[in-house]
Amino acid sequence: LHATAFARPWDAHEFERMLCERATQGHALWRAGAMQGFILSRKVADEAEILTVVLAPSARGGGLSHRLLREHLGHLALIGVAQVHLEVDEGNAPALKLYARHGFIRVGTRTGYYAQADGSRATALTMRADLT
Numbered sequence: 772l773h774a775t776a777f778a779r780p781w782d783a784h785e786f787e788r789m790l791c792e793r794a795t796q797g798h799a800l801w802r803a804g805a806m807q808g809f810i811l812s813r814k815v816a817d818e819a820e821i822l823t824v825v826l827a828p829s830a831r832g833g834g835l836s837h838r839l840l841r842e843h844l845g846h847l848a849l850i851g852v853a854q855v856h857l858e859v860d861e862g863n864a865p866a867l868k869l870y871a872r873h874g875f876i877r878v879g880t881r882t883g884y885y886a887q888a889d890g891s892r893a894t895a896l897t898m899r900a901d902l903t
């Protein structure tokens with residue numbers, strides 16, 4: 772799933788390492804026994820950072836991302852997270868709309884932050900949501 776979306780996908784070992792850390796929080800969406808999407812974040816004190824969110828290409832465009840993010844943010848609030856941070860490619864329109872709908876506001880810009888498959892660099896926006 773991760774490799775369907777990102778030029779530099781994380782490999783199985785990286786996921787294994789993250790999932791073994793107590794700080795890592797995650798939710799997944801399943802249909803007919805197959806994972807359709809997932810979200811991972813890392814909690815430190817009363818803050819969390821969303822590490823990745825991805826839906827299978829066939830599951831995109833139907834609003835499932837809202838369900839996944841709502842469930843995840845609700846869980847983070849329950850375990851004491853007050854602020855959530857993330858980075859997103861400034862050209863990723865679906866992700867920007869998704870985050871804006873769930874209360875994320877833009878707080879910064881990282882020019883040339885992402886390496887693209889074609890060798891170019893894309894700018895990241897940093898965003899923050901207040902869960903209190």
Ligand SMILES: CC(C)(COP(=O)(O)OP(=O)(O)OC[C@H]1O[C@@H](n2cnc3c(N)ncnc32)[C@H](O)[C@@H]1OP(=O)(O)O)[C@@H](O)C(=O)NCCC(=O)NCCS
Pocket residue numbers: 776823824825826827830831832833834835836837858859860863864865866868869872
């Ligand atoms: C980002 C992602 C999880 C969003 O899920 P999705 O199912 O595609 O998104 P949705 O259909 O729920 O749409 C989210 C919003 O973006 C809008 N949108 C969808 N495609 C769009 C496009 N090409 N241009 C502009 N807006 C778009 C939708 O209308 C919706 O807006 P709304 O909430 O106002 O109705 C999904 O596209 C994905 O997995 N992408 C690859 C991984 C990725 O980029 N993750 C984010 C990294 S930070």
